[in-house]
Amino acid sequence: MDLINIFIKSIFIDNMVFAFFLGMCSYLAVSKKVKTSLGLGIAVVFVLTITVPLNYLLNKYLLEPGALKWLSPSLADVDLSFLSFIMFIAVIASMVQLVEMVVERFAPALYASLGIFLPLIAVNCAILGGSLFMQQKAFTNVWQSLSFGLGSGIGWLMAIVFLAAIRERISYSNVPAPLRGLGIAFIITGLMAIGFLAFMGIQI
Amino acid sequence: MAKKKSKEILFDPLFENNPITVQVLGICSALAVTVKLMPAIVMALSVMAVVAFSNVIISLMRRYIPMRVRIIVQLVVIATLVILVDMLLKAFAYDVSKQLSVFVGLIITNCIVMGRLEAFAMDNKPWASFLDGIGNGAGYGLILIIVAFLRELFGNGTLFGHKVIPQWLYDHGYMDNGMMLMPAMALITVGIIIWVQRSLMPQLTEKE
Numbered sequence: 064m065d066l067i068n069i070f071i072k073s074i075f076i077d078n079m080v081f082a083f084f085l086g087m088c089s090y091l092a093v094s095k096k097v098k099t100s101l102g103l104g105i106a107v108v109f110v111l112t113i114t115v116p117l118n119y120l121l122n123k124y125l126l127e128p129g130a131l132k133w134l135s136p137s138l139a140d141v142d143l144s145f146l147s148f149i150m151f152i153a154v155i156a157s158m159v160q161l162v163e164m165v166v167e168r169f170a171p172a173l174y175a176s177l178g179i180f181l182p183l184i185a186v187n188c189a190i191l192g193g194s195l196f197m198q199q200k201a202f203t204n205v206w207q208s209l210s211f212g213l214g215s216g217i218g219w220l221m222a223i224v225f226l227a228a229i230r231e232r233i234s235y236s237n238v239p240a241p242l243r244g245l246g247i248a249f250i251i252t253g254l255m256a257i258g259f260l261a262f263m264g265i266q267i
Numbered sequence: 268m269a270k271k272k273s274k275e276i277l278f279d280p281l282f283e284n285n286p287i288t289v290q291v292l293g294i295c296s297a298l299a300v301t302v303k304l305m306p307a308i309v310m311a312l313s314v315m316a317v318v319a320f321s322n323v324i325i326s327l328m329r330r331y332i333p334m335r336v337r338i339i340v341q342l343v344v345i346a347t348l349v350i351l352v353d354m355l356l357k358a359f360a361y362d363v364s365k366q367l368s369v370f371v372g373l374i375i376t377n378c379i380v381m382g383r384l385e386a387f388a389m390d391n392k393p394w395a396s397f398l399d400g401i402g403n404g405a406g407y408g409l410i411l412i413i414v415a416f417l418r419e420l421f422g423n424g425t426l427f428g429h430k431v432i433p434q435w436l437y438d439h440g441y442m443d444n445g446m447m448l449m450p451a452m453a454l455i456t457v458g459i460i461i462w463v464q465r466s467l468m469p470q471l472t473e474k475e
Binding site (some may be wrong): 072081083084085086087088091092145146147148149152153156171181185186187188190191192195196198200217239240241242245246248250252253254256257259260 | 286287291292294295299338339341342349351354368369372373377378381444449450452453454455457458459461462465466467
């Protein structure tokens with residue numbers, strides 16, 4: 064039950080876009096067509112689901128204060144947590160590279176549709192944000208972090224596909240000239256965020 | 268672009284080429300820290316420092332970085348600077364650093380930093396890059412401070428934590444607008460800022 068709760072919560076309540084504004088840059092830049100935004104969204108889900116549990120293990124067995132106890136008792140009070148930013152970003156960048164190579168080798172069709180987005184993802188704040196929130200939430204086992212990563216990814220995917228669908232429609236309407244493009248995208252996102260407030264307090 | 272004057276490099280990003288409203292960079296961390304004025308200012312200063320110094324470092328190394336691995340090199344430089352900023356904040360401004368939580372770390376993936384490194388520092392001299400970093404940091408900070416000012420004033424009736432809305436207004440039925448503290452209103456506020464800016468500068472309007 065706990066896992067499902069984390070999953071639902073990270074999709075609807077702690078949504079990456081609407082509650083924490085993470086990944087806004089690519090969210091706004093790529094959300095002009097539903098098809099491309101779906102591609103980017105799937106790539107984000109993919110990378111988040113891999114990197115969050117990986118960084119969880121890294122954090123638990125290497126970085127946390129006292130995490131090195133399993134090596135030898137004399138290392139029990141070593142605190143490497145100041146290295147966490149650089150370790151997380153290195154894991155993310157190399158995972159993205161690895162995923163790109165694996166996908167290119169084994170699923171060329173998927174690569175053709177995701178290819179251009181994968182390098183973009185290394186600097187998507189939602190990915191690093193996922194790992195940093197994971198560190199802050201202090202999950203007790205790796206499955207919780209997996210469920211959190213997957214849920215956050217799906218939440219992000221949902222947000223970008225919704226925005227793209229609305230933007231496709233809005234190109235037919237007469238928006239005031241200075242508000243066109245970026246301005247209206249912000250306001251739509253704001254209204255969607257208000258809508259998502261309705262999910263606040265869901266418990267399963 | 269090559270022969271811009273220092274003054275232009277410094278002041279362009281404030282309005283005409285503002286990183287948030289025009290270049291659409293670095294929005295990720297911009298909005299979450301704007302509930303109150305104080306964290307917004309600290310965040311703006313941190314970003315400014317990181318952009319300026321990473322610009323200088325990358326600009327000094329620009330001839331020696333192989334093109335293929337430049338992203339990793341840039342990320343390492345940025346991450347190191349961000350760790351320094353994070354430790355300084357924890358040492359000297361612990362409360363604010365607690366409020367900013369993960370968003371200090373997220374400066375690493377803030378697209379302003381990467382964007383300016385790629386667009387400017389990779390082919391300009393260190394001094395110009397430094398000015399570019401300061402200018403873009405300031406442009407980013409300007410928007411942050413405007414949004415935080417509006418949200419704290421209307422959401423809480425305070426500025427820097429001091430009451431500024433006089434008591435007699437409350438006595439006559441004025442109420443703080445709790446909605447302004449919600450994440451949603453940050454987005455709408457930025458949308459409105461963009462609207463105002465583009466009405467004043469019609470050349471920025473998007474054609475489509």
